[in-house]
Amino acid sequence: MENAVLRGIRGFALEIAEFSLIGPRAVLNGCRVGRECFIATGATVFNGAVIGDRSEIRINAVVHLRSCLEPGAMVPIGWVAVGDPAHILPADQHEDIWAIQKDLDFPGQVFGVSRPATGETFMPQVVPKYAAFLRRRHMSDVGDDPEGKA
Numbered sequence: 661m662e663n664a665v666l667r668g669i670r671g672f673a674l675e676i677a678e679f680s681l682i683g684p685r686a687v688l689n690g691c692r693v694g695r696e697c698f699i700a701t702g703a704t705v706f707n708g709a710v711i712g713d714r715s716e717i718r719i720n721a722v723v724h725l726r727s728c729l730e731p732g733a734m735v736p737i738g739w740v741a742v743g744d745p746a747h748i749l750p751a752d753q754h755e756d757i758w759a760i761q762k763d764l765d766f767p768g769q770v771f772g773v774s775r776p777a778t779g780e781t782f783m784p785q786v787v788p789k790y791a792a793f794l795r796r797r798h799m800s801d802v803g804d805d806p807e808g809k810a
Contacts (some may be wrong), residue, residue, distance in 0.1 A: 661704070672707040683719075691723070694731065703735075707769060708752045718742075724757075 668674035672690025680697040694713035702720040712731035721735040724742040742762040773785040
């Protein structure tokens, strides 16, 4: 539906099986969606996730990186599915989500960098690399000013 973002990226193809519906403003990044699934408005499914047949990801729910939902699973409104097999948790259970999520290696899988020591951020490694990638990718966009004078 309108304004959904559907994309595959290097290493993570996007696959959507028959009779699945992706709602408005949903974001699917390099994941696999089974048959007869419903991905509701504002839901997000991250890289490497697998959504089993006949599953529902309800409004603003999240299926985290490399997480796998069993067929027929349902992620409630605003909840988070994380892990393989996925644990389905309310968003306010951050510590429980993080305990599972940290081993899924978000910075390594998405940005190709290692998670730094506690208290440090991986953003100084990521931002210049990602900015260079986006610049190369969009140099030929109509109206782009490579000199930055526009």
